[in-house]
Amino acid sequence: MKVLLISIGTRGDIEPFLAQAELLQKAGHEVVCLFPEQFRETVEKMGLDFLGFDRRFLEMLDSSVGKSVMGGGGNTFTTIKNFYRLMKTSLGLQKILIEQQKDAIDSTRPDRVIFHPKALYCTLPAMAEPKKFFQLSPIPNLIHPHPNYQHLSLSKWKPFSSKWNLRSYGLVNGTRYIAFNKFVKPYFKDFQGIEFSTKSIKNFELKRLQVLYQISPALYPKPSNWPECAYLTGFFARNQNQHYQPDPALTAWLEKYPKAILLTFGSMTNPKPLELSSQIIGLLEKHQIPAIVNLSWGGLQKVESSGESIYYVNQIPYDWILPKLHGIVHHGGSGTTHFAARSAAVQLIVPHIMDQYFWNRLINNNGLGPLGTSIHNFNLEKFEEALIDFWNNPEYRANAALIAEKMSHESDPQELIHLITR
Missing domain, CATH: 3.40.50.2000 (Glycogen Phosphorylase B;)
Structure with a gap:
C-alpha cells in the first residue's frame, strides 16, 4: 500500500510523522513524505521518498520577526506588529503550500493520506473519500471539544467554565473556516457533488474525519463526548538512539x-x-x-x-x-x-x-x-x-x-x- 504523509511546521510537527513513516515502512508499505525542504536529509536517510515544501516557511519562522512572535521578547506593541507582519508573509506562502499538497496527491496517487492539521487542502479530498484520509495530530483541543479545556489557541489563559470551554471551539473554528474558504475555494470545483459550506465542513470534521490523536491516554483520557472516528492512539516516536554513540x-x-x-x-x-x-x-x-x-x-x-x-x-x-x-x-x-x-x-x-x-x-x-x-x-x-x-x-x-x-x-x-x- 502507498501512503503519503503531509506535514508542515518545525521539528515538533514533523517528528510524529517520521515515527508514523518508520512504522509503516517496517510493515512493508511504500511511504512518501511531503515535508518542508529542510527535512529532506532526515527522510532520505530513512530510505523514504521525499517531496519538499517551499523552504521559505521555516525560514520565515526563524527570522527576527518569527522569533519575536514565537519566542517572546519586546513590548506588546512590537509583538502585535510582528504578528501581523508574519501573517502577511505567510498568506502568500500558504497559496504555494496548498498547491504543493494538491500536486503531491495528484502525482503520487496514494492509497492512504495522513496529514497534519496545518495541511489545509487535504480536507477537500478527505470529504470526497473519507476512508482514504487520516488527520494525525500530536495535540488535542483543536476540533473535538473537551469540557475541561478551551480551544488550544486560547490555552494561554486559564480554562473557563465547561460551558464556555465547549463554546470556544465553535467561536475559534468558525474563524478558521472563513480562512479555510479563502484559501481553498478555487479547488471546490474539482470535487463535484460535495458541499463545502461552513456547516458541512464543521459536521465533517466533528463526525466523519478520521483523526489519529497520538497522545497518551494516561495523560489525557479520551472524553466521553468524542466520536468513534477520533482515535486516541497513544504516543509513538521513532528510534532515535539506535546509531547514537555518546561522547x-x-x-x-x-x-x-x-x-x-x-x-x-x-x-x-x-x-x-x-x-x-x-x-x-x-x-x-x-x-x-x-x-x-x-x-x-x-x-x-x-x-x-x-x-x-x-x-x-x-x-x-x-x-x-x-x-x-x-x-x-x-x-x-x-x-x-x-x-x-x-x-x-x-x-x-x-x-x-x-x-x-x-x-x-x-x-x-x-x-x-x-x-x-x-x-x-x-x-x-x-x-x-x-x-x-x-x-x-x-x-x-x-x-x-x-x-x-x-x-x-x-x-x-x-x-x-x-x-x-x-
Whole structure:
C-alpha cells in the first residue's frame, strides 16, 4: 500500500510523522513524505521518498520577526506588529503550500493520506473519500471539544467554565473556516457533488474525519463526548538512539552527576537566548543542579562562565538520555512532554506558544511537576520557586513513575497500522 504523509511546521510537527513513516515502512508499505525542504536529509536517510515544501516557511519562522512572535521578547506593541507582519508573509506562502499538497496527491496517487492539521487542502479530498484520509495530530483541543479545556489557541489563559470551554471551539473554528474558504475555494470545483459550506465542513470534521490523536491516554483520557472516528492512539516516536554513540566525556560526566537534568527549548527560538540562558543556568548553579543543556535550534546559548556541572550538547536523543535523568526543564512541546513522561522524568515547562501552555497545566494537573512560567515576560523569581520545587519534591518523581508504567502498555503499533490500512 502507498501512503503519503503531509506535514508542515518545525521539528515538533514533523517528528510524529517520521515515527508514523518508520512504522509503516517496517510493515512493508511504500511511504512518501511531503515535508518542508529542510527535512529532506532526515527522510532520505530513512530510505523514504521525499517531496519538499517551499523552504521559505521555516525560514520565515526563524527570522527576527518569527522569533519575536514565537519566542517572546519586546513590548506588546512590537509583538502585535510582528504578528501581523508574519501573517502577511505567510498568506502568500500558504497559496504555494496548498498547491504543493494538491500536486503531491495528484502525482503520487496514494492509497492512504495522513496529514497534519496545518495541511489545509487535504480536507477537500478527505470529504470526497473519507476512508482514504487520516488527520494525525500530536495535540488535542483543536476540533473535538473537551469540557475541561478551551480551544488550544486560547490555552494561554486559564480554562473557563465547561460551558464556555465547549463554546470556544465553535467561536475559534468558525474563524478558521472563513480562512479555510479563502484559501481553498478555487479547488471546490474539482470535487463535484460535495458541499463545502461552513456547516458541512464543521459536521465533517466533528463526525466523519478520521483523526489519529497520538497522545497518551494516561495523560489525557479520551472524553466521553468524542466520536468513534477520533482515535486516541497513544504516543509513538521513532528510534532515535539506535546509531547514537555518546561522547566519552558525556559518559564520564553522567557518572559524576548521577542526579542531573536536561535543559532544552527544542526547536523554539527567542530574541534573547543568551540573556535567558544566563538567567536559567545561573539558577541551576546557585542551587547545585547539574544539567545537560541542549542548544538545538538556538533557543539556548552557551554561557562561557558556567562551571563543570553544566554540560553543553547541540543535539541529544531524548529516548537515550531522559531515562538516565531526574527530570527535564523544557518548552512544553507535545513530543518532549511525552518523551519525558514515558521516561519517568519530572518536568518543568517554560511555555513559548499555544499548545505549550496546555501541556504545562496538564503536567501540573497530573502531579508530574510544578506549574512553569511563560517565556513571555519571563519572571525569574517565579521560575526559581518552581525550579526548587521541581528539584526537591519527591511526589513528582513517584507520580512520574506511575504514569511511565501506564504508558508502557498503551501504544500498539500493529493496532495503529491495521487502523490505517484496513
